[in-house]
Amino acid sequence: MxxxxxxxxxxxxxxxxxxxxxxxxxxxxxxxxxxxxxxxxxxxxxxxxxxxxxxxxxxxxxxxxxxxxxxxxxxxxxxxxxxxxxDPETGTVALASQLSLGTWLVPNLIGSFRQTHPDVRFELQQVRDELTTSVLQDSRLDLEITTVRPTERTVHWHTLLTEPLWLAVPEDDPLAGSNEVSLSQVADAPFVMLRTPSLLRRQTEELCQQAGFVPMVGFEGEDIPTLRGFVNAGLGVAVVPALNQVSPEAIGGAVHHLRITDVGASREIGLGWSTERKTLPSAELFRQHIVDRSMAGDLPGVAQPG
Known part of the structure; x- marks a missing residue:
């Protein structure tokens, strides 16, 4: 009718x-x-x-x-x-991000964006740390902040920053007094790792093999805060993302972090969006806000290891 x-x-x-x-x-x-x-x-x-x-x-x-x-x-x-x-000023942005980015980068980006666009709403979807597939195939999502560079031609990727990887050790570990370490120095130590499949786990195994050994896995966890918890309990060492200056985890704690000197001990963080769908105005505003901040070098920096 x-x-x-x-x-x-x-x-x-x-x-x-x-x-x-x-x-x-x-x-x-x-x-x-x-x-x-x-x-x-x-x-x-x-x-x-x-x-x-x-x-x-x-x-x-x-x-x-x-x-x-x-x-x-x-x-x-x-x-x-x-x-x-x-309406770009009252719309909704559907954003996916990994758990390890949800304590510092994502809140920082949304907070700065909301200063000039206070009425834009966000629908946040967190995915398990180091999920090895892009979630942008879900048509409900506008953007994804991730460490997984997508392989799909339908997803555009913009690198935001390179995040160093550190080695987390217990406070009473003999290496705790150092600021940096080569992974060959912990070849005999038990490692705490994320479960397979995991990009960080795969990268840790590759770094260890590059250093001349196969890591002994003592415990497995579901997320990076869990890894740090096991390290804090003295159950092993773990390769983890560097603490960030604006992350609550950087305030303090019993876990000591050392800069890894091995080549390739870092991971990329990027922004992904679909090339097959038109981005709604509010999401396009947020996408441009993120890109502008990254191009200006205005993203949060890494804290000092220790």
Whole structure:
């Protein structure tokens, strides 16, 4: 059914005259009349009947109007929701990020963005640290901040920064007094690692092999804070991302961190978005905000190891 016909039927049923409808909608009275006749044919019965100079609802018209009111109310709510979504200042950004980036980088980026765009909402989806596949195939997501460089041609990648990898050791470890370490120095130590599949685990194993040994896995965890917890308990050492200056974890703790001197002891953090879907205005504003900050070298820096 034609939406205009339903709206004109609703207006006339509410007491607006045919003349007023034609003036409001900038259409001839005959055009309104023909639209209402088509509507009645589609419904299968008379909806309006002439009473003097005005039109009044029939019994069928009154029954039909209750549903028309509900339908048009829901339609208007839906249109308003879409208007809000596509308004760059009141829209919603659907953002995915890895857990290890959720304590410092993501809050920092959203916080700086909201200073100039306070009414933009965010729908956040956190994925398990080091998930080895992009989640941007989910059409509900606009952007992804990740350490996994996507291989799909449908995903564009912009490198934000390079994050060093450190070695976390217990406070009473003989190496705790140092600021840097070569992995060959901990060849005999048990390692605490993320479970497979994991990009960080694979990178740790490759760095150890490059140093001439196969790491002995003492314990496995689901996320990086868990790895640091096991290290704190004296259960092994772990290769972890460097602490960041704005991360709550950098405030203090019993775990000591050492800079790894081995070549390749770092990981890239980047921003991904689909090249097959048009980015909504609010998400495009946030994407550009992130890119601008990275190009200006205005992203949070790494804390000192220790």
């Amino acid at each position: 034609d939406i205009d016909s339903l709206r004109w039927f609703q207006q006339i049923a509410d007491g607006v005259t045919m003349t007023e409808v034609s003036e409001i909608e900038f259409i001839t009275q005959s055009g309104v009349s023909r639209a209402l006749q088509r509507l009645e044919r589609e419904v299968g019965t008379e909806l309006l009947r002439k009473s003097g100079r005005n039109l009044r609802m029939t019994l069928a018209g009154a029954a039909f109007k209750r549903h028309v009111d509900a339908l048009l109310h829901q339609l208007d709510d839906g249109l308003a929701a879409v208007d809000q979504l596509i």
